[in-house]
Amino acid sequence: MVQIGQYNNLKVVKIVDFGVYLDGGESGEILLPARYITDVPSPGDEMRVFVYKDSEDRLIATTEKPFATVGEFAYLQVTEVNRIGAFLQWGLPKDLLVPFSEQKSKMKQGGIYLVYLYLDDATQRIVASAKIEKFIGNKFPDYAPGTKVKALVYTHNELGYRCIVDNLYHGLIYQNETFRPVELGVEIDAYVKRVRDDGKIDLTLSPVAPVRVERLAAHILDKVRENNGRLPVSDHSSAELIQEMFQCSKKDFKKAIGLLYKQRVITIAPEYIELQK
Numbered sequence: 001m002v003q004i005g006q007y008n009n010l011k012v013v014k015i016v017d018f019g020v021y022l023d024g025g026e027s028g029e030i031l032l033p034a035r036y037i038t039d040v041p042s043p044g045d046e047m048r049v050f051v052y053k054d055s056e057d058r059l060i061a062t063t064e065k066p067f068a069t070v071g072e073f074a075y076l077q078v079t080e081v082n083r084i085g086a087f088l089q090w091g092l093p094k095d096l097l098v099p100f101s102e103q104k105s106k107m108k109q110g111g112i113y114l115v116y117l118y119l120d121d122a123t124q125r126i127v128a129s130a131k132i133e134k135f136i137g138n139k140f141p142d143y144a145p146g147t148k149v150k151a152l153v154y155t156h157n158e159l160g161y162r163c164i165v166d167n168l169y170h171g172l173i174y175q176n177e178t179f180r181p182v183e184l185g186v187e188i189d190a191y192v193k194r195v196r197d198d199g200k201i202d203l204t205l206s207p208v209a210p211v212r213v214e215r216l217a218a219h220i221l222d223k224v225r226e227n228n229g230r231l232p233v234s235d236h237s238s239a240e241l242i243q244e245m246f247q248c249s250k251k252d253f254k255k256a257i258g259l260l261y262k263q264r265v266i267t268i269a270p271e272y273i274e275l276q277k
Helices: 211-226 239-246 250-262
Strands: 007-016 019-023 029-033 044-052 059-062 072-083 084-089 096-099 112-119 126-129 148-156 160-165 170-176 185-194 201-204 267-268 273-275
Touching: 007 029, 019 044, 019 211, 096 112, 126 250, 148 170, 148 201, 211 239, 211 250, 211 273, 239 250, 250 267
Parallel strands: 029 059, 096 126, 170 201
Antiparallel strands: 007 019, 007 044, 019 029, 044 059, 072 084, 072 112, 084 096, 112 126, 148 160, 148 185, 160 170, 185 201, 267 273
């Protein structure tokens, strides 16, 4: 069954002057216009296409890639506001509608807004909503600590950075655990620290220990080797220096060099660490 607003692998049924028709199963034949075809396929070939409805309410296929698909969040720019609502540029010729009822505040032309893409139940057209909260956290997350996730950072407060995890859940990266720059509006890799009783997820920017410590230890060892076997940093160094050199906490740094020491790879002096001779 064809999924509107998603990528589909569809077989070529027939080739015509203005494009190719793809087998949409119960949805019928779906046109892929010629302007989206670089290499002419043969009947029976399978093509990966994005399917949506055109201005005449017909299913249409494209090989162009939209900035987001149904079920995803994205920052998109308003190209026009009219009596119907606001229209967003999302990488396809037909702009994406945000009805007035789905705007948190009145959208303005040229503005960039975080929206969620969904299928309108009545029309099966792809539309967007700026009322993002109603689409987040609607089921309880099932992640083990240490799981790697995608986190879209969308706001910042005194606690830290609020994120949308895997397009489904609320997440938070605590301010005091942020050891490298975090940009609003950017999707980053993060790791599950714990799932709270309220279904929200505490995140960390680094793999959860001991994996995090093992990776840090390997990174420190590389730096020691690159610096002719010695680095002017140790467990007595300031947290600021350690942060500047390795973008980590002093606590993790001490664990990492302790691991290297136990492995008899380095020796630790008050002002430096060096390869064991």
